[in-house]
Amino acid sequence: MTNRSSLRFMLLILSATFAFLYIPISVLFALSFNASGLPTAWTGFSTHWYGELIANSDIIGAALNTLIVAIVSTLAATLLGTLLAIGVEIRRRKGRVLETVIFAPMIIPDIVLAIALLSFFSMLDFRMGLHTIIISHTVFNLAFVCAVVRARLKSFDWSIVEASTDLGATPPITLRRVILPVLTPAVVAGALLAFTLSIDEFIIAYFTAGSGRDSITLPMQIFSMIRFGVTPEINALAVLVMTLSVVALAISQRLNRGRLPGQ
Amino acid sequence: DDLVISNWDGYMAPEALDSFTEATGNDAELVLHGTNEEIMGKLIASNGRGYDVVFVSSPFAEVLQNMGLAEQLDHERLPNLANLYPEATELAHDPGNQYSVPYTWGTTGLCYRSDLVDGQPDSWQDLLNPSDELQGKTTMLATDRWLLGAGFLAKGYSVNETDPDKLADVRNLLIEAKESLLAYDDTTFYAKLVSGEAELVHAWDGWCNYGIAENADIEYVIPREGSDLWVDTMVILKGSENKEAAYEFVNYVLDADNHRWASENILYKVPNQAAMEALDPALIEQFPNLGMTPDEMMAFEQLRNVGDAQRAYSRVVSEIKAAN
Amino acid sequence: MTSTLLSLANIEKRFGELRAVNGVSLDIRENEFFALLGASGSGKTTLLRMLAGFDMPSSGHILLDGHDISQVPPNHRPVNLMFQSYALFPHMTVAQNIAYGLEMEKLPRTEINERVDEMLSTIQLTHLAERKPEQLSGGQRQRVALGRALVKRPRLLLLDEPLGALDKKLRGEMQLELKHIQNTFGITFIVVTHDQEEALVMADRIAILKDGELLQCGSPHEIYEYPVNRFAADFIGVMNFLPARVDSGALRAVNGSRIAAPLPADLKPGDNALAAVRPERLRLGVADADNCLNGRISAMAYHGLDLHLHLETPVSPHPVMVRLTADAAEGHPFSVGEEVSVGWSARDTRVFTA
Amino acid sequence: MTSTLLSLANIEKRFGELRAVNGVSLDIRENEFFALLGASGSGKTTLLRMLAGFDMPSSGHILLDGHDISQVPPNHRPVNLMFQSYALFPHMTVAQNIAYGLEMEKLPRTEINERVDEMLSTIQLTHLAERKPEQLSGGQRQRVALGRALVKRPRLLLLDEPLGALDKKLRGEMQLELKHIQNTFGITFIVVTHDQEEALVMADRIAILKDGELLQCGSPHEIYEYPVNRFAADFIGVMNFLPARVDSGALRAVNGSRIAAPLPADLKPGDNALAAVRPERLRLGVADADNCLNGRISAMAYHGLDLHLHLETPVSPHPVMVRLTADAAEGHPFSVGEEVSVGWSARDTRVFTA
Amino acid sequence: MTDRKPVYLMTPALAWLTAFMVVPCLLILALAFFRRGIYGGIVYEFTLSNIALVFDPLYARIFLKSAGIAGLAATIAVVIGYAAAYAIASMPRKRQPILLFFAVLPFWSNYLVRTYAWIVLLNREGLIVSLARAVGFDGDLPQMLYTETAVVIGLVYNYLPFVILACYAPLSRLNPEIHEASRDLGASEWTTFRRVTLPMTVPGIATGFVFVFVLSIGNFVTPALLGGGQFQMIGNLIYDQFLTANDWPFGAALSMFLIAIMMGLLTLQTFASEKASGQQRAEVSDD
Ligand SMILES: Nc1ncnc2c1ncn2[C@@H]1O[C@H](COP(=O)(O)OP(=O)(O)OP(=O)(O)O)[C@@H](O)[C@H]1O
Ligand SMILES: Nc1ncnc2c1ncn2[C@@H]1O[C@H](COP(=O)(O)OP(=O)(O)OP(=O)(O)O)[C@@H](O)[C@H]1O
Numbered sequence A: 001m002t003n004r005s006s007l008r009f010m011l012l013i014l015s016a017t018f019a020f021l022y023i024p025i026s027v028l029f030a031l032s033f034n035a036s037g038l039p040t041a042w043t044g045f046s047t048h049w050y051g052e053l054i055a056n057s058d059i060i061g062a063a064l065n066t067l068i069v070a071i072v073s074t075l076a077a078t079l080l081g082t083l084l085a086i087g088v089e090i091r092r093r094k095g096r097v098l099e100t101v102i103f104a105p106m107i108i109p110d111i112v113l114a115i116a117l118l119s120f121f122s123m124l125d126f127r128m129g130l131h132t133i134i135i136s137h138t139v140f141n142l143a144f145v146c147a148v149v150r151a152r153l154k155s156f157d158w159s160i161v162e163a164s165t166d167l168g169a170t171p172p173i174t175l176r177r178v179i180l181p182v183l184t185p186a187v188v189a190g191a192l193l194a195f196t197l198s199i200d201e202f203i204i205a206y207f208t209a210g211s212g213r214d215s216i217t218l219p220m221q222i223f224s225m226i227r228f229g230v231t232p233e234i235n236a237l238a239v240l241v242m243t244l245s246v247v248a249l250a251i252s253q254r255l256n257r258g259r260l261p262g263q
Numbered sequence B: 001d002d003l004v005i006s007n008w009d010g011y012m013a014p015e016a017l018d019s020f021t022e023a024t025g026n027d028a029e030l031v032l033h034g035t036n037e038e039i040m041g042k043l044i045a046s047n048g049r050g051y052d053v054v055f056v057s058s059p060f061a062e063v064l065q066n067m068g069l070a071e072q073l074d075h076e077r078l079p080n081l082a083n084l085y086p087e088a089t090e091l092a093h094d095p096g097n098q099y100s101v102p103y104t105w106g107t108t109g110l111c112y113r114s115d116l117v118d119g120q121p122d123s124w125q126d127l128l129n130p131s132d133e134l135q136g137k138t139t140m141l142a143t144d145r146w147l148l149g150a151g152f153l154a155k156g157y158s159v160n161e162t163d164p165d166k167l168a169d170v171r172n173l174l175i176e177a178k179e180s181l182l183a184y185d186d187t188t189f190y191a192k193l194v195s196g197e198a199e200l201v202h203a204w205d206g207w208c209n210y211g212i213a214e215n216a217d218i219e220y221v222i223p224r225e226g227s228d229l230w231v232d233t234m235v236i237l238k239g240s241e242n243k244e245a246a247y248e249f250v251n252y253v254l255d256a257d258n259h260r261w262a263s264e265n266i267l268y269k270v271p272n273q274a275a276m277e278a279l280d281p282a283l284i285e286q287f288p289n290l291g292m293t294p295d296e297m298m299a300f301e302q303l304r305n306v307g308d309a310q311r312a313y314s315r316v317v318s319e320i321k322a323a324n
Numbered sequence C, D: 001m002t003s004t005l006l007s008l009a010n011i012e013k014r015f016g017e018l019r020a021v022n023g024v025s026l027d028i029r030e031n032e033f034f035a036l037l038g039a040s041g042s043g044k045t046t047l048l049r050m051l052a053g054f055d056m057p058s059s060g061h062i063l064l065d066g067h068d069i070s071q072v073p074p075n076h077r078p079v080n081l082m083f084q085s086y087a088l089f090p091h092m093t094v095a096q097n098i099a100y101g102l103e104m105e106k107l108p109r110t111e112i113n114e115r116v117d118e119m120l121s122t123i124q125l126t127h128l129a130e131r132k133p134e135q136l137s138g139g140q141r142q143r144v145a146l147g148r149a150l151v152k153r154p155r156l157l158l159l160d161e162p163l164g165a166l167d168k169k170l171r172g173e174m175q176l177e178l179k180h181i182q183n184t185f186g187i188t189f190i191v192v193t194h195d196q197e198e199a200l201v202m203a204d205r206i207a208i209l210k211d212g213e214l215l216q217c218g219s220p221h222e223i224y225e226y227p228v229n230r231f232a233a234d235f236i237g238v239m240n241f242l243p244a245r246v247d248s249g250a251l252r253a254v255n256g257s258r259i260a261a262p263l264p265a266d267l268k269p270g271d272n273a274l275a276a277v278r279p280e281r282l283r284l285g286v287a288d289a290d291n292c293l294n295g296r297i298s299a300m301a302y303h304g305l306d307l308h309l310h311l312e313t314p315v316s317p318h319p320v321m322v323r324l325t326a327d328a329a330e331g332h333p334f335s336v337g338e339e340v341s342v343g344w345s346a347r348d349t350r351v352f353t354a
Numbered sequence E: 001m002t003d004r005k006p007v008y009l010m011t012p013a014l015a016w017l018t019a020f021m022v023v024p025c026l027l028i029l030a031l032a033f034f035r036r037g038i039y040g041g042i043v044y045e046f047t048l049s050n051i052a053l054v055f056d057p058l059y060a061r062i063f064l065k066s067a068g069i070a071g072l073a074a075t076i077a078v079v080i081g082y083a084a085a086y087a088i089a090s091m092p093r094k095r096q097p098i099l100l101f102f103a104v105l106p107f108w109s110n111y112l113v114r115t116y117a118w119i120v121l122l123n124r125e126g127l128i129v130s131l132a133r134a135v136g137f138d139g140d141l142p143q144m145l146y147t148e149t150a151v152v153i154g155l156v157y158n159y160l161p162f163v164i165l166a167c168y169a170p171l172s173r174l175n176p177e178i179h180e181a182s183r184d185l186g187a188s189e190w191t192t193f194r195r196v197t198l199p200m201t202v203p204g205i206a207t208g209f210v211f212v213f214v215l216s217i218g219n220f221v222t223p224a225l226l227g228g229g230q231f232q233m234i235g236n237l238i239y240d241q242f243l244t245a246n247d248w249p250f251g252a253a254l255s256m257f258l259i260a261i262m263m264g265l266l267t268l269q270t271f272a273s274e275k276a277s278g279q280q281r282a283e284v285s286d287d
């Protein structure tokens, strides 16, 4: 796997994939700096749209709400989904399975889940807001996290779990000190996936949001703006979000040099 | 609590709520919905709670009424109703404005690039069965009622037709029409005209105006077979906990100045006589369809809730969309 | 000191159709060094896993200090297992692997460090303390697994092939260390090993498993000198078997010659039997031997400290093996094809039912 | 038949700072059974991995039939490796694991099936052919790994501890089988083993690795009887070392007594030296012995076929080990604390620089 | 005790799912057995007509069509995503998290924004065409936007990172010696990949495939924007029943149908991937 020609081949695959992933991104990057804001023609470099963006408190507020929803529901889903995956795999190894409930959140059409939750919450007279979006996002996110972690658990060496127990660790300690660290790459992958899903989710968020502005998420905001096409501010926002993410990563890298998630 | 109003994006003057607050002392919040369907779904599932005033198209207002979610309007509290054209108080979906107040109205027709399209299109056939040059350069509205509407009008049927045979006719017509279509689009069709991707699109008049604003070669025409009369309305919800303020809001909108101001901002006709009479003539010059009179519009039939026939409509639309 | 620590009562473990462990009953005494021997797949690992608590016996009971521990989870049993496959924690260094069990006991950090350092030097891995398992050689991994189990000083330590991957030198040292730890801390050991010499040297008692069943259990001397049956005799050490028949109180080889040997009571005239004698009990020449045998050298093998001769004889279809000390061998320059006579005494002969 | 198959020229492999293999040069002959011995971590696996083509030497060359194969990928080398960790395919059954290598050769299905069946019976796993590796015992897994490599009948077969997890009985049978396969198919074997006896019995030649360096390479007899230095002597078998000094042509032990031994030429008067003698070369009594020694029995160990005495003597800080045959031992009922005299001859003594 | 452990690991998630999925969804899905009111709404009168309607060939056709598009998108995404995950997993271990990060980063922009970027690229007057013109190509380019191809591209693009993540998880710690053993036995890199690595990572592939498939079949934004609304996914159909037609009973019936089929497929997939990856019940317990 480490010989040079296959390494070169791997680099080729990576470059091609990343090119595919980033071509549309470079388009919106360019658009965000296009003076006219129209996708049709380049009319000169301008940071005008970034100014517009900063001034647009609706968009900024929605973006912040999205971030809150994504982060909290990712954390909750990662925790619940990972534990679920481990539990299911332990159990499956013993021969009993209960897959359906676990797959369901992925398969249930968004609109069904959305309407069901809204009906349910209003039946119970549940106050709605960001928290109800978070609760709802956690439902499907945890299923996705669970699926990723399970894919990894299929090739997990369970004898180290026995070793840990044998050495006196209680199940929670084994979980924390042995299973989770070994699963870290998969858990990180699951969390990234949940975060990504949540950040983009529209229907369920729309239906489970409260009725005020304080629980409007970015996709809700953007979908409602669709009749004007994608405005250049939104492109600017997308660029800003990605840039900030890279900056955050760089800072966290610097803070714990050499220690990355997944190591 | 703040008054919560749900409306489409850009369907009010941007500062409208601030001046409402200033004028009445009521705090108000605007939330947005992308489509009628979204807000309807949300209202039905939550049993009409959480919102005070919603902006929806007339068939949806009818549904709100049928489901018992709409407030029976107390006209005493809406003195500005008097500003409406008489025609606007007797609209078919809600004669006497029992539960809804018209906010905007207009027609559905063809919006096209006069610089690219040969001659002036004047028939639904120009859309459904376009000339060779227009192949792959037309779009139709995607929402089921308006999509079918184009077919009904082309065939000379009622836009609320429920006869199965006639529905089948329309289905066949629209399936054929699909061949020459670039896309179904009810959100960005005007942008496609501006970019030149499309040259002739099925459009609501006001929205065609957005195109005209960017490219003066864009024009709007009502085909000779006619149009529907669409009406977007304001509905106060029965479940509203701020009815007082909700009435004040609707009344505020109906104020001649305010409603005119809205029209100038969003380039839609408003059913407000006082407002329309005060409209800047230059605007009508630039956007001729703003000049259409209630009289002319009343010639057209309104979309109505079709009850059980909705199932057949959905099915037909599915058949069209599934056809290749 | 001979009180019973662990009692297995009729333990059975099934995997589907297969009975991996089949009705084993056994007492292990306090502070004993107990060796489990058995062919590959005979159920040794399965047995240890049940003692450690990872598998439930399909039936039977396990008593520790007289209490049934079948329901006690592994982390609450004062029992540790060193895994045959090592089961090292891949994300921890050598030192962390070893410290883990002590941390579970919530010992003070200084004590943990002390004991880990001590263990590292015992297993001679001090210089690799910071390595991850994947950067270790096979033997180094085994030593980490061993150290990780040993450092806990449990009452009962189960070791599944603890020294299998080590060279002889290191194995010798580790054996001494195991003995030392046992004596110092009074730990009871159950060791699975395929190295019979290891078992013979180190164990107080040995159990032989065959196809999940307990064949024999006894001191090394008993097991080596008085195997209960043909299989046990064959399994431990090397044994020459001579087919024979009981004939009016005497044993006769296939060629009719008499074999002088103590006859077990249950053999009746006419029964088929096997006479057995260990290669090292055969001596060159027949002077004052109870039994003697002539044969032709069919093969010779040099084993460092001794020389093995394979003899073709009239009394057995298989070559008879003779083990000569290097000393004895150097007196005679043997060559293949040569005829030699060997003798042995009656008391070195065992007789089994065939 | 003694043409060189494989030549290693000054092979070196570094992991960071560590030189896991350090300047090894070696010729392996066609059809030879070559054993690699060395302490845990001495670089044996690393060396095999370079031969198989998984690791590139940091420097040096590997020639097969005179051609440099450093750049040949593993699947194009007529070389197979049996992994110390087995590396079985977890998703394939035993039979599929074994068939895999033959399928790679695109052999006809019938031949594959035939050879797989044959190999299954060789490794005695016919009844487990349809099991997955995780359902096998340790020894069974090892046999699958062995079978998977053997069935390919390559020109050069590298075996990393092929029999380490097997009980003695089975190991003996497998050893014979290895020899048999080698003879039948003319395969050259390089076997890593920690079992010296295995190496001594089976190998045509043995190489001893120490800290990545080649210490000695020669026939088993050479290695056992004429180790090149103290380490080699100590590593293979058991050796008693007696510290000594060269004193005008003679060797004197620490207590001043003379040690009769052939002196290596490079030892000069005044040098420190070590006299070495194997335990089995010491005899009870001093009749016609060149050297003699009195000692007190400090420990006794019964090894089945022989008895080991540990003697405290004035000539060495460590106990001197004596290995007596069971026969010889049964004559004397020894007891700890007893004084005994032992003797040995000059030609059994080796002398090393200290 | 080993029996209790999995239960309490699963309890929080299962409780969550029960409260916020099972109960609410059962309430809604049960509507499949009731009648739609004349003006929408529900008439609580038992009927199987909604269920029967699902088996109309029209809906089967829509289902097959959208399954076809989703399947194609999932297949392409799995091929690209697996290759990328494999490449990431074969990079030095400390680089891997960064590579993963950059693989998902584009997807922290916004779905619509990315989809519009594709419109800008693909449309008749778009960048790709302009680029082709700029380099001197003046033939007719096929219509790219508003085609099935565009829909598939959009789906693949948007769900690719999920495949990468799903495949990376099992690839991240494959034992290299198993790979080496295969090479040693005479397999080329490719054969090793096909016969060893691939089967051992089937769970990841299956997971990735399922992700793209379920997300695609329920997607309506991409078909609307990149497909010009000319392709209807089953998710879209269901959405329309609930929101446009206000026909909850039929929407519920369609949903049940979709869920049942997907469950069936998933059960098959679990079964198949367990066979392929060598997972088996470790023991036959006697209880
Ligand atoms: N990937 C690696 N990174 C760093 N050091 C390594 C790596 N692999 C092996 N080593 C070190 O190289 C040395 C030689 O290892 P090798 O596996 O060749 O030993 P070995 O002779 O096979 O030992 P054993 O008999 O214990 O299997 C050891 O000290 C080991 O720790
Ligand atoms: N999970 C399992 N499923 C089915 N059979 C199993 C399983 N584990 C072990 N076995 C079988 O049970 C028998 C006993 O296995 P065990 O591991 O106890 O043998 P062992 O004595 O430790 O052998 P070795 O010396 O080779 O390690 C073997 O035949 C093995 O194939």
Ligand SMILES: NCCCCNCCCN
Binding pocket: A105, A106, A107, A108, A109, A110, A113, A140, A197, A200, A201, A202, E111, E218
């Ligand atoms: N079936 C529920 C899946 C929810 C995920 N929705 C994500 C939408 C991303 N655009």
Ligand SMILES: [Mg+2]
Binding pocket: C044, C045, C046, C084, C160, D137, D138, D139
């Ligand atoms: Mg075992």
Ligand SMILES: [Mg+2]
Binding pocket: C137, C138, C139, D044, D045, D046, D084, D160
């Ligand atoms: Mg090794």
